[in-house]
Amino acid sequence: MMAAGNPTIHDVAKLAGVSTATVNRVLKGGYVSADARTAVETALKETGYRPNSMARGLRMRRSYTIGQMLTEITVNPFFANVAQGVENAARANNYRTVLFNHSNDSKRERLGIERFIDDHVDAVLFCTSTDATNLALLDRSGIPYVELERSRTTAAPFIRVDNYTGARQAMVHLVELGHRRVAFVGGDPAIQLPNSRRGYAVEEERLNAYRDCVQEFDLLTDPRLVRLGKYYSMSDTFPGASGYRHTRALLELDQPPTAIFATCDILAAGALQAIYDCRLRIPEDISIVGFDDTLAVCLAPALTTVSQPMARMGAAGFQCALDLIEGRAPLNEQTLPAELVVRASTGRAPG
Amino acid sequence: MMAAGNPTIHDVAKLAGVSTATVNRVLKGGYVSADARTAVETALKETGYRPNSMARGLRMRRSYTIGQMLTEITVNPFFANVAQGVENAARANNYRTVLFNHSNDSKRERLGIERFIDDHVDAVLFCTSTDATNLALLDRSGIPYVELERSRTTAAPFIRVDNYTGARQAMVHLVELGHRRVAFVGGDPAIQLPNSRRGYAVEEERLNAYRDCVQEFDLLTDPRLVRLGKYYSMSDTFPGASGYRHTRALLELDQPPTAIFATCDILAAGALQAIYDCRLRIPEDISIVGFDDTLAVCLAPALTTVSQPMARMGAAGFQCALDLIEGRAPLNEQTLPAELVVRASTGRAPG
DNA sequence: TTGTATGCGTTATCAA
């Protein structure tokens, strides 16, 4: 029924008794007589013809592939969710995606970008990039890119989340529950990789929201309540180890906090373990809010957290990339909202 | 310095003053004079030439791409870990991978396979496949495939994990801690998708290990202690919801178990929530063991679990695929060990 | 309305 290998457009043409140009016309739309059309259509069915994407890519000088550079899909589910959002949008537009995880290693990222260039990806999406000089490689190859979550450059479109407002919701929620001694466990703006000059840094926004709320609602001010570090570790066996350590330290304070705002679910997971070890009860003894909404539903108790629109961010990123590919000019910056999801880890302040 | 677009092998040839054939020879190895070689090498450097993978793929009738069909990367971290293992092995062999998630929907899987065929992937890896008739599509296109974790066919290479021995370790561990009333919360062999005739089914193996140990160690036999269902739900907001429900039911028994073997970390996460709600203490009041080692380290308390060699499984799967592609005959079946990791959720039986 | 012919960038055969 079928020759060796997959049928080509030539096979279809021969079977239908027309030229490849005619087959192409019924495929892509164009002037075709009714007779020719039906002949081609039956031939199409008979052969089960499917175009060869490499040949098409070569001819069209377009691979219909976009590269996704991720920090590390296995370490934080955040990335899997973003990737999924990109993937779905891409599929819907007949695009495929190729992933690469750089593990926050700029050299690895460079390798990945070179791979992407070899693959002739039509664009690349970063979530997130480590280094502006790597991005320059893409500029040199004329490959457009967009940045998600964090940005290293001001030229490329940037999809961000409103971390400030999201973090603020978390704090307001705690204040409304009567908490006045609230700790912050989160990313250290200082140790983050060099950012662009856009003026938004994930860490700063979250920390600023905390500090502003401490002021505004006249909460307890104590520098020991603010614990900065990394969101998760690539090297520890447990990525949330630092959340654990910070929380242990907080609980050993003469006056421990009644609530902790851990600005990443992974950090919050570590915090939950520390609290468990100290035999404290959540939320009766202490409340905790996370950020991201990744692990949150899986933890015990289910975590109140600031939910990031991961899939939407991915989809928006893909749309920007497609605009760039097709010569349209996307917004240089888009801000998506984050929203507090209240679950079981927050309650009225004790005492 | 560089013309529009990426440099081609022609650009290199012209710059070096040789033919493309000579450039190809220095690239791929062959008889080249010292003079020509140095000329080409400098031209290579100067242009920053990188071969066009689509042109190569077209010419070689090989895409250097393998398709990865996953159940759903965002629902169970298991898949992200397997995918990562595949990815790393693939990169090391100059292969790239393309992912597709079917969400246990056989129609979606079919769509994905058709995509893979269009992409002319050289092979596909399933983790896991839903339907043997979908696999037949690949047979028809002459695309080899391998199955990971579960198999629907006996023809394709199959990489499996020794679930029986893994589960047995968990049970023995509990027995050694003095538990005699042990519950099983796990997958129902009956509701699983139709399996191949290989005689191993993940669910059966785990359940059999449980049952054998109950017999062998003379543990309490009570049908109410065995709770079967799905490992995780795609539709609930919390994939571990059924673990929660089963555990609640178990705790309401007149004689609740002193230990629960939940054969998936997601199920175990639900169990932990139920136990937390009931204000029981782990492991003082009740012990719990999971399976997979995905969420385990993140839970409170850190979960004792049977660790699956996810990355190894992915790497082995890729190796099989490569063997198939290059005409070697890989083992038809490979069994990888699973190993108990003891953490904080298991302790001596109370009382 | 249809067919012919060419090129996309590689690889590899063959003749020189």
Place this chain on the structure above:
DNA sequence: TTGATAACGCATACAA
């Protein structure tokens, strides 16, 4: 040791 050339499968300009 080297270069001209053909072919992979598709899309399309141009001719008919």
